[in-house]
Amino acid sequence: MKIVIINYGAGNIQSIKFAIQRLGHSAILSNNVKEIQNADKVIFPGVGEASSAMHKLRASGLDKVIPELKQPVLGICLGMQLMCNSSEEGNTKGLGIFDVDVIRFSNKVKVPQIGWNQISNLKTKLFEGIREKEHIYLVHSYYAPLCNETIAESEYDLKYSSALRKDNFYGTQFHPEKSSDVGERILKNFLEI
């Protein structure tokens, strides 16, 4: 299986590569359009700030390439957020794959949310074998509200989308690569889609 992690200069992607290795596969880091298009699975990571990440995607033309991909694609954390219509962070447009706008948590709660929260209302094969209310690790200040494409929800301040899916595109707000055994299973499920 050819797994490509899109490398556009956003954050810690080493951990994702290692998590895939622990599952017995290997992944390559690439920003090469052909290589990404020819992959069996594509992982779209992202740590950092939304508008500057979008800027990097536009500069490399990946903003046009990603929404056209036909194989399973998994956006993680900021990667998932960039796949939405827009983000309040730096007031940027997103890739428009998921029909939802990313907004900031209110100051009624500590921001960023850092740590282990629970996922529930789990849908799709991505969560096969995962029990309701398992804990996953996340770090974020912005969130996607619940919408038609929500396939997992968490609660912090309010209920929001912890994972999204549209067609071949999946996104998780949490970091499966940092979510211990639960995250490992979710990554494994993705690789088997």
Next chain:
Amino acid sequence: MLAKRIVPCLDIKDGRTVKGINFVDLRDAGDPVELAEIYSREGADELVFLDISATEQKRKTLADMVYRVAEKVSIPFTVGGGISSVEDVDVLLQNGADKVSINSSAVKNPQLINDLAAKFGSQCIVVAIDAKQIDGRWMVHLVGGKVPTEKELFSWAKEVEERGAGEILFTSMDHDGTKNGFANEALAKLSTELNIPVIASGGAGTIQHFTDTFVYGKADAALAASVFHFKEIKIKDLKEALKGSGIPVRL
């Protein structure tokens, strides 16, 4: 619901864990990777590695260790100790660290917090603050509590938040090593005044101390070293006790 975090802290010197760590089942008590795997299996939510080495090869040795830990461990970890520049942080994150913790360098050059938050995002910048009470005021200290500064804990913590830190790791030098409990009054004040998570450190001796720091200290996470290293408290027992007290934990 967001769980309260239990965070073992490992001191690292020249890529090896220091202090007698009492794990009988350990093949190599000095290997940070093996220890990290054990803590991860036992249910630690996060790990902190504090590098105390002072050699010229320090940076490369630490980066190598980070790489080896990230390769094996599937829970988040923070690296601290002598980090003083954007380049230092870049290397550690590239090698797989999730967060970095800065302390003295932030006091000496507060702009570093802004620079790191702008480049890497607040979520991976932890500012560690060591403080102790002098004439009733909590004063920030450096070098493990040896060197006093002019900064007062609460105003410094507020400044650190405003400059873009994602989390504060507060160690009370008055409580550290005493095993008499965490500095809950100061912690609660920090947690109420700030809108970023606060990690409690210094003073853990019993399970009750952890319960108290989450309930009365309003801490988001609690860090400890020796009670875990010497198996005085098992993480699983601790978490079950916390759950029994109605504190949300990951079990």
